[in-house]
Amino acid sequence: MRPLTEDESKAVFTKLSNFIGKNLISLIDRKDEPYCFRLHRDRVFYVPESSMKLAVSVARPNLVSLGTCFGKFSKGGTFKLHVTALDHLAQYAKYKVWIKPNGEMPFLYGNHVLKAHLGRITEDTPEHQGVLWIRRDARSTVDTRKLDPTAIIVSTNRTDVGEYLRDEETLF
Template sequence: MRPLTEEETRAVFEKLSKYIGDKVKLLLERSDGVYCFRLQKDRVFYASERMIKLASTISRDNLMSFGTCIGKFTKTHKFRLHITALEFLAPYAKHKIWLKPNAEQQFLYGNHILKSGLGRITQQTGQYQGVIIYSMNDLPLGFGVTAKSAIEIKAVDPMTIVAFHQADTGEYLRNEDFLS
């Protein structure tokens, strides 16, 4: 376990800011203590300083996990968010999409969002913006990237993809071996 390098920190913050903007600071300076990011075996963990101090007493080889894994670095050194980060991204989301009940299951199976399944979208959402996907009951289901802006979506065909799937809560079941 080690602190992120400057380049790694920039990659993590850029990815997080796609979804929550400048509210990344709120993740680090919380009312219940100071939190930070640490790297362990290409995975980025989000944990309190207290938890990190406790985890540092365990050798690197024996340490499997601590805090919450929010993502990992690929072999090409790009940062990819895991669905486990949804709990921390959802309260601070800049842009949101709500799905109709009949489209929720399709999204949870890993499919993109079609206009026919779109319940509503936040105003001023641009093309290729990071969005948090919600059910109509305000339950966060996952996250993705818009394929069209909110203005363009009004004029497209019902079978047009309006948001690309990136991660959903169904991954807990589909990819449980790889999320740890």
């Protein structure tokens, strides 16, 4: 497990800032304990510094996981968020979308969120803004009120959330 390089850090922080903005500082400089990002194989982990110091005693080939997996780097070098980062990002997110129970399964299998599936959306969400979870908002909050129930509200897949369901054993 090693620290991120400058290019890797830039890719990770750029992706995270799309969803949590200036709250990115709060993610690292926490009041309870400082956290850091570490790379192991092609995965980026969010780790408390105290746990990271303990992990030094484990050999790299024997280390499977440490902390929370935030995402991975593809072979092309782009950073892709994992659904496992949701708990940490949700508390700092600028814009959120709540999906009704009847829209959860279509969303998990990579489909768009329709207005009929929309439970709530953060007020004053601008158009094409990153929203949790891992998608890009297609409509602004004001526009959603005027649309019919079959209109697409959230689209442009940032990660396949269903990947967590299908490939759970190979994620780490």
